[in-house]
Amino acid sequence: MKAQGIEEDRLELLKGVSGAFRPGVLTALMGISGAGKTTLMDVLAGRKTGGYIDGRITISGYPKKQETFARIAGYCEQTDIHSPHVTVYESLQFSALLRLPPEVNTTNRMMFIEEVMELVELTPLREALVGLPGVNGLSTEQRKRLTIAVELVANPSIIFMDEPTSGLDARAAAIVMRTVRNTVDTGRTVVCTIHQPSIDIFDAFDELLLLKRGGEEIYVGPLGRHSSELIKYFEVIDGVQKIKDGYNPATWMLEVTSTAQEAALGVDFAELYKSSELHRKNKELIEELSKPFPGSKELYFPTQYAQSFFIQSMACLRKQHWSYWKNPPYTAVRLLFTTFIAIMFGTIFWDLGSKRKKRQDLFNAMGSMYAAVLFLGVQNATSVQPVVAIERTVFYRERAAGMYSALPYAFGQVVIELPYLFIQTLIYGVIVYAMIGFDWTVAKFFWYLFFMYFTLLYFTFYGMMAVAVTPNHNIAAIVSSAFYTLWNLFSGFIIPKTRIPVWWRWYYYICPISWTLYGLVASQFGDFQDELEGNETVEHFIRSYFDFRHDFVGYVAIIITGISVLFGFIFAFSIRAFNFQKR
Numbered sequence: 164m165k166a167q168g169i170e171e172d173r174l175e176l177l178k179g180v181s182g183a184f185r186p187g188v189l190t191a192l193m194g195i196s197g198a199g200k201t202t203l204m205d206v207l208a209g210r211k212t213g214g215y216i217d218g219r220i221t222i223s224g225y226p227k228k229q230e231t232f233a234r235i236a237g238y239c240e241q242t243d244i245h246s247p248h249v250t251v252y253e254s255l256q257f258s259a260l261l262r263l264p265p266e267v268n269t270t271n272r273m274m275f276i277e278e279v280m281e282l283v284e285l286t287p288l289r290e291a292l293v294g295l296p297g298v299n300g301l302s303t304e305q306r307k308r309l310t311i312a313v314e315l316v317a318n319p320s321i322i323f324m325d326e327p328t329s330g331l332d333a334r335a336a337a338i339v340m341r342t343v344r345n346t347v348d349t350g351r352t353v354v355c356t357i358h359q360p361s362i363d364i365f366d367a368f369d370e371l372l373l374l375k376r377g378g379e380e381i382y383v384g385p386l387g388r389h390s391s392e393l394i395k396y397f398e399v400i401d402g403v404q405k406i407k408d409g410y411n412p413a414t415w416m417l418e419v420t421s422t423a424q425e426a427a428l429g430v431d432f433a434e435l436y437k438s439s440e441l442h443r444k445n446k447e448l449i450e451e452l453s454k455p456f457p458g459s460k461e462l463y464f465p466t467q468y469a470q471s472f473f474i475q476s477m478a479c480l481r482k483q484h485w486s487y488w489k490n491p492p493y494t495a496v497r498l499l500f501t502t503f504i505a506i507m508f509g510t511i512f513w514d515l516g517s518k519r520k521k522r523q524d525l526f527n528a529m530g531s532m533y534a535a536v537l538f539l540g541v542q543n544a545t546s547v548q549p550v551v552a553i554e555r556t557v558f559y560r561e562r563a564a565g566m567y568s569a570l571p572y573a574f575g576q577v578v579i580e581l582p583y584l585f586i587q588t589l590i591y592g593v594i595v596y597a598m599i600g601f602d603w604t605v606a607k608f609f610w611y612l613f614f615m616y617f618t619l620l621y622f623t624f625y626g627m628m629a630v631a632v633t634p635n636h637n638i639a640a641i642v643s644s645a646f647y648t649l650w651n652l653f654s655g656f657i658i659p660k661t662r663i664p665v666w667w668r669w670y671y672y673i674c675p676i677s678w679t680l681y682g683l684v685a686s687q688f689g690d691f692q693d694e695l696e697g698n699e700t701v702e703h704f705i706r707s708y709f710d711f712r713h714d715f716v717g718y719v720a721i722i723i724t725g726i727s728v729l730f731g732f733i734f735a736f737s738i739r740a741f742n743f744q745k746r
Contacts, residue, residue, distance in 0.1 A: 173215065176202045177378035182445065183452045184354050186320070189347040189367065191386075192356040194374035195417060200356040201241075201325055202378070205746050207354075208238045208323045210563055212746045222321075222462065224455035231462045233565030234262075234469065237314030241325040243306035244560045245293045247553060248486040251301070251309055252289040255279065255316050257482050261566040262317035264469050276316055282349075283312045283342045292489060295553075304335030311342055317564070322346065324355040328364060340367050365390065365413040373416065379433035381420055384441045390416075400435060402428040468567060475567040479575030486554070487579055493550055494583060497543070498590060504538055505591045509598025516601035519693045519701055522708075531599055532683045533656040536618055536676055539591065541647055543584075543619055544626030545640065551576065551627045552636035559744045573735035580623050588616040601687055610686035610716065617723045618679045624730035625675075631737035650676045660710045675726045681711055682719040689713030 164174070176199045184190050192200050205211045207220065209229040220227040222235075245254055255276050263272055280286045285308055293309065294300010301309060307327060314322055327343060328336040344367050347353045357364070365386075371393060373382040385392045390412035397403050397419055406415045418424070420432050436442055455461075468475060487494050512531040518524040558572050592612045601607060625646075629639040651657070653667075654676040663671055671677050684705060690713045691701035705711045 175378065176214070177206070180374070180378065180380055181449055182372050182380070182383045183449050184321070184352050185452075186352045187347060187350050188352070188369045189344065190354045190370045190372060191360075191365070191368040192354055192372050192374075193358075193413070193417075195376055195421065196358075198374040198376050199378035200374060203374070204238075204323050204325055204354065204356055208236060209233065210238060210746055212742065212744065221453050223459060224453055225461040228462075230467050230565075231464055233563075234464055235319055235462065236321040236323070237317055237319035238564065239307075239310045239314055239322065239324040239327060240560065241329060243296065243303075243310045244556050245306070245309060245313070246482065246486055246557050247293055247295045247300060248490040249482065250290050250292055250485075250489075251285055251312075252276070252280075253482070253485050254293060254309060255312055257478060258313045258566065259316040260470070260478050261475060261561075262469055262564070265471075265474075275318070279312050279315045282345050283308045283315065284338065285309065285312055302335075304331050304338060307331065307335075307339050308342055311339070311346070314564075315346060319351070321352045322354070324353065326356050326358055328360065329358055333361060336361070336364060340364050343367070360411075360413045362411050362413075365411070373420070375420060375425075375432060376422060381432035381436050382416075382441075383436070383445050396439075396441065400428075400430065400432075402430070468565060470567075472568075472571060475571035476574045479567060479571045480578055481575075483554075483575040483579035487583065490550070493546060497546060497583070498587060500542060501539060501587045501591050502594070504535070505594035506598075508535055509595050512599050514598075514600040516596075516599040516687070519688070519691060519695070521696055522704060525688060525695075525701065525704065528599070528601075528688070529656060529680065529684050531595070533654060533676075533680060535591070535595065535615075536654075536679050536683075537647075537651060539587075540618055540622035540676075543587075544622045544629075544643060544647075547580075547623050547626040548630050548636040548639050548643075551630045552639070555630065555738070556744070558738070559742065569739035570735060573731075573738050576627065577624065577731045577734065580620070584619045584623060585616060588612055588619060591615060607687055610720075611683065613720060614679055614682040614686070614723060617720075617727050618675075621675055621723070621727040621730050624727055624734060628730050628734040628737065631734045632741065634743040650674050653677060655680050655709060659708055661708065675723075678719055678722050678726065681709075682716060682723060684709065685711040685713050685719065686716045689716065 180203060192204060194200050202211075206216055209227075209232060222232065249257070259272050259276050263275070267275070277286075280289065285305075288301070288305060291305075292300050293306070296303070296306060300306075311322075311324070311327070324343065327339050331339060340363075343353060343355065347369075355368075357368075366389065368386055370384065371382060371386050372380065375381050382393065382396060384396070387393065387395075393416060394406055394412060397416065398405055403419050403424075406412060425432060470478070508531055512527065515524065515527045515531060518527075554576065558569075561567065562569065562572070589612070592608075592615055596608060596611055601611065626639075626643065629643045630636050633639045633642060649670070653663070653670045653674040655671060655674075660668065660671050660677070688701050688705055689711055693701050695701060695704055702713065
């Protein structure tokens with residue numbers, strides 16, 4: 164842009180936009196593509212993550228504070244982002260629980276949810292799964308109504324909607340606009356950006372804020388019956404062609420105010436508006452509404468979020484429980500895969516655990532452990548990544564809406580994995596332990612399950628962590644696979660610790676798989692006094708060849724637990740610290 168002669172260091176997207184939105188009035192925010200409609204809405208709603216914002220926004224005459232504003236405002240984004248594996252009713256339940264004030268009891272909350280579902284015509288779909296857009300679940304128009312409903316159950320006074328009718332056919336758009344109109348008639352302030360409305364949809368609006376390219380206002384005011392006020396304003400301008408009978412006023416308005424028409428007529432619509440009577444009236448209205456109403460108080464909430472940290476955590480955990488329970492392609496397939504792998508390994512390494520005559524027998528037993536750890540661990544880490552990636556986009560929307568902070572969300576995502584991984588460990592542990600024929604003592608069986616459980620745990624948390632520190636799950640998969648290769652190499656099976664060069668041994672100590680194998684081998688074989696070939700005991704061989712000591716197993720357990728906690732903590736911290744959603 165500098166090469167094309169633009170002097171400014173900053174690109175100005177909105178130039179001195181001013182206006183007022185009032186309760187019970189449906190305002191359309193319009194303009195050609197690139198006029199700054201969504202930018203203006205993001206700025207007003209406090210959703211902008213980049214750029215510089217100057218100016219003043221007041222709510223009922225008081226300066227806007229984002230923390231309190233998030234509690235009284237709703238934002239329906241153009242992309243309908245919802246958790247795919249919960250029902251419509253559960254989505255609304257979750258939103259209402261976290262956004263309505265604690266004074267609202269359960270009965271009233273449920274009644275309110277039912278009223279909102281009635282208002283947006285979602286009652287027949289209450290048990291329908293939301294699903295993924297364009298793949299399964301709700302249609303585009305049903306998702307749009309759910310987006311509106313999720314905001315409405317928060318009982319906001321102000322609602323912003325970014326292109327509520329985009330991507331919908333005429334019938335679906337009419338249903339959504341009926342929903343929007345019903346919402347306005349309940350006394351709320353509603354502002355919609357709208358792209359190319361039909362005559363009927365345009366008629367539903369009361370006021371219009373029209374921007375031209377460059378972010379300047381060219382009309383702010385009432386539309387009038389069948390857009391009569393708007394038509395009157397533009398038709399008095401010299402050279403502007405009159406509207407034909409039956410022609411869409413929205414299309415006509417965008418045509419006559421286009422950049423090409425401005426050049427042809429030699430006028431600047433922004434300057435015409437600034438010198439108009441309408442602009443003077445708007446300035447008076449803004450002046451009047453910018454002063455607090457006598458006797459009114461500034462909006463204040465004692466806490467940033469409607470609910471306590473504990474309730475946020477429990478709500479996020481319950482939502483994850485619904486999501487996991489209704490997602491068999493992830494949960495059930497993982498358990499079936501584990502069962503299959505367990506039977507396969509059990510038959511391949513049949514009864515190897517009871518053989519302790521030769522060194523090779525011990526290598527074979529360790530090989531079964533090494534193969535299982537890599538197979539199941541990498542499978543867990545890979546399969547969890549898309550699940551976390553989808554939920555993270557939902558998290559961005561819900562956190563911006565002021566539903567909860569990052570830690571309750573991370574708590575729900577981490578804790579829900581624990582029972583599923585425990586079942587997975589039990590299935591694998593019992594089948595493999597019995598078929599491979601390891602020593603049947605309570606302590607050895609417990610250690611086997613313990614190390615397998617925490618190994619699956621840290622692999623799963625590692626997969627989640629990789630998504631949290633990268634922009635999307637595809638990059639996370641590439642980054643993760645590089646680490647799996649390194650972990651495999653330094654696991655202590657391919658090259659035992661005693662043979663790793665001293666300058667690389669530090670990586671052996673930070674490699675999670677090496678500690679898993681240490682724990683599994685040392686707990687199973689580290690105390691056996693059976694003699695191998697060459698009059699060497701099993702215990703001595705394991706200590707001299709691998710440097711595994713039976714009396715160190717307790718410390719290994721602490722290290723493995725620490726690795727799992729560390730990965731879980733990094734996941735929680737990354738979710739809180741990084742925001743890859745740019746607006």
